[in-house]
Amino acid sequence: MTYSGTIAPLVTPVDADGRVHEASVARLIGSVRAEVTGLMPALSSGEGWKLSEAQWRDMITYTVRYADGLPVLAGIHLPDTEAVIERARVALDLGAATAVVTTPFRSDISQDEIYQHYRRIREAVPIPLFLYNEEAVSGNKIELETLLRICELPGIVGIKESSGSAEYTRRAAAGLTIPVFEGWENLLSDVPGVAGMIGPLANLDPALCNAVLVDPAPEVQKRVDEACERYGIFRDDWYRYVKQELHRREVIAFPDVVAER
Secondary structure: OOOOEEEEOOOOOEOOOOOEOHHHHHHHHHHHHHHOOEEOOOOOOOOHHHOOHHHHHHHHHHHHHHOOOOOEEEEEOOOOHHHHHHHHHHHHHHOOOEEEEOOOOOOOOOHHHHHHHHHHHHHHOOOOEEEEEOOOOOOOOOOHHHHHHHOOOOOEEEEEEOOOOHHHHHHHHHHOOOOEEEOOHHHHHHOOOOOEEOOHHHHOOHHHHHHHHHOOOHHHHHHHHHHHHHHOOOOOOHHHHHHHHHHHOOOOOOOOOOOOO
């Protein structure tokens, strides 16, 4: 399938004991369903790098259970290729439509190693891949030339572009037929040509995310920026504040974040 529009990178609702809370996952999906084209659990907004295997499995399972026709793009936030391959096989078995994969967690990695990472995953597991270009967790960036090369591999179906560079995003969108999604809400009016957006605001106001995609005028972008400031989207631990607001709205039962491992 071809992805577009607003995809929600779901937070991971957990109780005070760290267990993924199934009823909260169901309510969260119900609260965004009408405005989104897909569900992306267990990525950065879902604290994916902190999830235990059991937490990750539960979050993917519950998201698939309550997706009701929406595609589930399973986030895999793990430090090395072999771990990602193993987890991607599980995602496929659990019913995910796509796996969303970052680069290995190394600051000294070469661009060819990044390419080989994605090539090996594609050859090992018959699940389509979304690339996730970010630096905060992985410690590295996918250079544009490398991105274009990776996208020549079969089965690459989208890119969550969270470099923070509007110029990079514009060049990627212009150079690829694969859909590129902006990962920073404050850049949406600066990146014509993107297929959609995947950002934490979609947990709280997916209709506003859709509005700026349809009309990226300055006044609409201003509304997005104000919402992001109000909900703490641009803080380093944004997921904490998104959860607090969802808890205030009684969408999720607990405001707890996932404990560090």
